[in-house]
Amino acid sequence: MxxxxxxxxxxxxxxxxxxxxxxxxxxxxxxxxxxxxxxxxxxxxxxxxxxxxxxxxxxxxxxxxxxxxxxxxxxxxxxxxxxxxxxxxxxxxxxxxxxxxxxxxxxxxxxxxxxxxxxxxxxxxxxxxxxxxxxxxxxxxxxxxxxxxxxxxxxxxxxxxxxxxxxxxxxxxxxxxxxxxxxxxxxxxxxxxxxxxxxxxxxxxLPYHQLLASLFHLWRQYAALRQASLVQGLLSLSFSAFWSTLAVMLHGAPFHLGSAAAGLFGLAGAAGALMAPVAGKQADRIGPVKVAMCGAALVVFFFLMMTGMSLAATSVTLQLVVLAVGTVGFDMGVQISLIANQTLVYSLEPAARSRLNALLLVLMFVGMTLGSVLGNLMLAHFGWVGVTGLATVTAVLALLLRMKKTA
The missing domain is CATH 1.20.1250.20 (MFS general substrate transporter like domains)
Structure with missing residues (x-):
């Protein structure tokens, strides 16, 4: 009770x-x-x-x-x-x-x-x-x-x-x-x-300093926690590089779209939300590592697609269509990976789930912070292809790290 x-x-x-x-x-x-x-x-x-x-x-x-x-x-x-x-x-x-x-x-x-x-x-x-x-x-x-x-x-x-x-x-x-x-x-x-x-x-x-100290103990104790957190951090870097620069990119040439258009791309994330319970069930059935690999692979594929479109000389309409499809796809991959990595982390030590989740989320939002900074640097110096190229590289690193077996 x-x-x-x-x-x-x-x-x-x-x-x-x-x-x-x-x-x-x-x-x-x-x-x-x-x-x-x-x-x-x-x-x-x-x-x-x-x-x-x-x-x-x-x-x-x-x-x-x-x-x-x-x-x-x-x-x-x-x-x-x-x-x-x-x-x-x-x-x-x-x-x-x-x-x-x-x-x-x-x-x-x-x-x-x-x-x-x-x-x-x-x-x-x-x-x-x-x-x-x-x-x-x-x-x-x-x-x-x-x-x-x-x-x-x-x-x-x-x-x-x-x-x-x-x-x-x-x-x-x-x-x-x-x-x-x-x-x-x-x-x-x-x-x-x-x-x-x-x-x-x-x-x-426990005094506050001991609560914080237990976080470092958990981080050192579980290699699977470190791996899952770093994987999600890299994917979050890709995620944030895209979203923190999208509005500025759409505002300029050749699109000249307002903030409402940038906001509407957020609807693409609905696909990710719908996949969350499905990802959780699949993590129970085939294991969270395999599901997380699938999520990271989706992120790689759709950012590669958007990078290719950025390099090609195509119409504005076609670029927007590919951008919308890519947004649906990579966001779905990030959400699938997050649910799978959370499932894995929660299983490590049930009595410490809040602190384990905190460590996963800290790395996730550190990745988002770096993504915002690096994404804006890429946009300023290399344009939109620099942003999608950065997102592709970090997603590939996440996939390779997720494929590595832990001790």
């Missing part, structure tokens, strides 16, 4: 006979989705910001880079606190601070102030990684997988739809309005969390 101790009216005791209410599961899914979406709202806006502030695309590229770096740092240094302190308090604190960071971004008068706000957004958006274990804690054992799957679906939808929404809103109301609306969504999350979330029993009395 799972018992969550609380001192207010939100006392919750979950058992197989008294499952987690559907309304609370829905809240967890929405909270994860709205919080993680804040990492990606800026990406379709980059072309618009480059034009408005008259700064080089390479400098504008630091906006998503610092957001993703903040998320990686938040996972590494803040996620372990979920074992040490009441998760209700953590979720309320992070959602409030995330709202303030979004309002600071909306009020930014120049690039430097927006960069600082972007770092804060990344740090506080890690509340998504507090919500998932909170849902797992409240769920009865017999339904835990289903509950966590529902919450992860919300998280994936937040990633997928954020670019679409941001591009459309920015074209309609301007880029500042997107950050204001995002802050309002976090205000709603805060109010619902304050009203419905129970207080969580602390599960560890």
């Amino acid at each position: 799972t018992v969550i101790q609380t001192t207010n009216q939100n006392d919750v005791t979950t058992t197989d006979a008294h499952p987690l209410p559907a309304s609370l599961t829905t809240f967890f899914a929405a909270g994860a989705g709205f919080s993680v979406a804040t990492i990606y709202y800026s990406q379709p806006l980059l072309g618009m910001l480059t034009e408005q502030w008259q700064v080089p695309a390479q400098q504008i590229g630091w906006i998503p880079s610092l957001t993703q770096l903040g998320y990686a740092l938040g996972i590494l240094f803040l996620a372990p606190l979920g074992d040490r302190y009441d998760r209700r308090r953590i979720i309320l604190t992070k959602s409030g601070l995330l709202m303030l960071a979004l309002l600071a971004a909306a009020a930014a008068g120049g690039l430097m102030s927006l960069l600082i706000a972007s770092l804060g957004i990344g740090l506080m958006a890690t509340m998504a990684q507090d919500i998932v274990p909170a849902a797992a804690t409240l769920a009865p054992a017999s339904r835990r997988g289903k509950v966590v799957g529902t919450v992860m679906t919300g998280l994936l939808l937040g990633i997928l739809l954020s670019r679409v929404l941001s591009g459309l809103i920015a074209d309609w109301l301007g880029w500042r309005s997107m950050f204001v609306l995002a802050a309002l969504s976090l205000l709603a999350i805060w109010l619902v969390a304050w009203r419905t979330l129970p207080r969580f029993q602390v599960t560890s009395t």
Whole structure:
């Protein structure tokens, strides 16, 4: 029996006979989705910001880079606190601070102030990684997988739809309005969390420095963890190099498309979300390593296809068609690999799943940060073919590393 101790009216005791209410599961899914979406709202806006502030695309590229770096740092240094302190308090604190960071971004008068706000957004958006274990804690054992799957679906939808929404809103109301609306969504999350979330029993009395030290112990102990994390980090580098430069590329010649068009490419990620449960089932059936290899191979294939199209002299329409198909394909491959690598990592030490997942995600977002920086450098010096070429090379490295047997 799972018992969550609380001192207010939100006392919750979950058992197989008294499952987690559907309304609370829905809240967890929405909270994860709205919080993680804040990492990606800026990406379709980059072309618009480059034009408005008259700064080089390479400098504008630091906006998503610092957001993703903040998320990686938040996972590494803040996620372990979920074992040490009441998760209700953590979720309320992070959602409030995330709202303030979004309002600071909306009020930014120049690039430097927006960069600082972007770092804060990344740090506080890690509340998504507090919500998932909170849902797992409240769920009865017999339904835990289903509950966590529902919450992860919300998280994936937040990633997928954020670019679409941001591009459309920015074209309609301007880029500042997107950050204001995002802050309002976090205000709603805060109010619902304050009203419905129970207080969580602390599960560890380890001092903060010992919680962090255990991360390094796990990293040294499991070669499979290191391999899975590095593979996903390389694929995330490819992923981020593409997405952090797409809006700027589409904004210029020969496409001359607005932020809404860049945002609509985010719909391609829906294929990746649909493949997540399929990838999980296949990981159980044939093993996560084989499934992760298939995912990495898909990423290699579709980036090779886009690189070839970049080198060929073809019509704008054909280039856009290939770009759309390639986006669907490589995003599907990244999602398949992520689910498979998570499945592998979770099996290493069940008692340390949160910390194992944190290490995997840290490498993933370090890869995304490097992808933003290197992708913008490639775009500035070599054009779009430099971006897709970089993504292809890192995806090939990921595939080769995934094929290597661990000791």
